[in-house]
Amino acid sequence: MPPKERKIAFMGFRSVGKSSLIIQYVENQFVDSYDPTIENTFSKHTRVGGQEYDLHVVDTAGQDEYSIIPQSYFININGYVLVYSVNSEKSFEVVKHVYDKIVDMKGKMTVPIVLVGNKKDLRFERVISVEDGRKLAESWKVPFLEASAKENSSVKEIFDTILNTMRQKENGDTGEKSSCSVS
Template identity: 85%
Template sequence: MPAKDRKIAFMGFRSVGKSSLIIQYVENQFVDSYDPTIENTFAKHTKVGGQEYNLLVVDTAGQDEYSVIPQSYFININGYVLVYSVNSQKSFDVVKHVYNKIIDMKGRMTVPIVLVGNKKDLRIERVISEEEGKHLAESWKVPFLEASAKENSSVKDIFDTVLNTIKQKENGETPEKSNCTLS
């Protein structure tokens, strides 16, 4: 079975750790220094569920609620990872704006999106609870993970999850419902 080409974009407010998550995954190292990204693309060959992928990961410049998102972020992108930092309310608010812009451009049913709360190692500084992140993801009907690029916690899971979500959408499947019940 030939490798499939997939392109995913990481989006979110500045300094939430988008680059750190990507570099941790692609190069297996944690970059601590903050250097604002203009835009970078990283390539990695990976295998998920028996399928090989040639993955291109677009590390976008940080967005805010006023950003005009370049058209290129909507063309030929197979999936999105929306990242906020658990120690930043602002980044949590911005991720909602980014989500709405993606949905406006692409339509709700077609877009594989994964929501990620990064920097879960910052336990004391945390302002966004895991429950808040889960609740937001459930309202969007998208997978949710908390991760730490620093501790390399759940980093690979983010990429596996977005690739599986893309595959489900391509196959016309709906992601499995989480086992929460609405009362």
């Protein structure tokens, strides 16, 4: 079977670690200081569930509640990873705003989304509980994970989860029946 090409966009407030998660996955390294992203696309060949993928990951410039999200973030994007940081209330609010924008553009049932709480290694700075993240994901009926780019914790799972979610949607499973969450 030839590899399937899939394009994923990572979205969320600035400095939540979108670039760090992507670079950790693609290059197996943690970059702590990374210039605020203009927009960057990373590619990786991967295999999930017996299917090969040529993955293109769009690292978007950070959004906030006032951002006009460019049209390009809605065209030819197969799935979204919405990232907030567990130590930032603001980033948690912004991710809700980004979700609403995506749903406005793409419709609720069609778009594969995974919610990620990043920086779970910052145990003492946490302001968003695992429960808060899980509740939000359940209200959207999307998978939820907490990750740490720094500790390389659950980073691969994010990509496996979004690819599996895309596959389910492509096969006509709306995901209404079950919601899986990994934290």
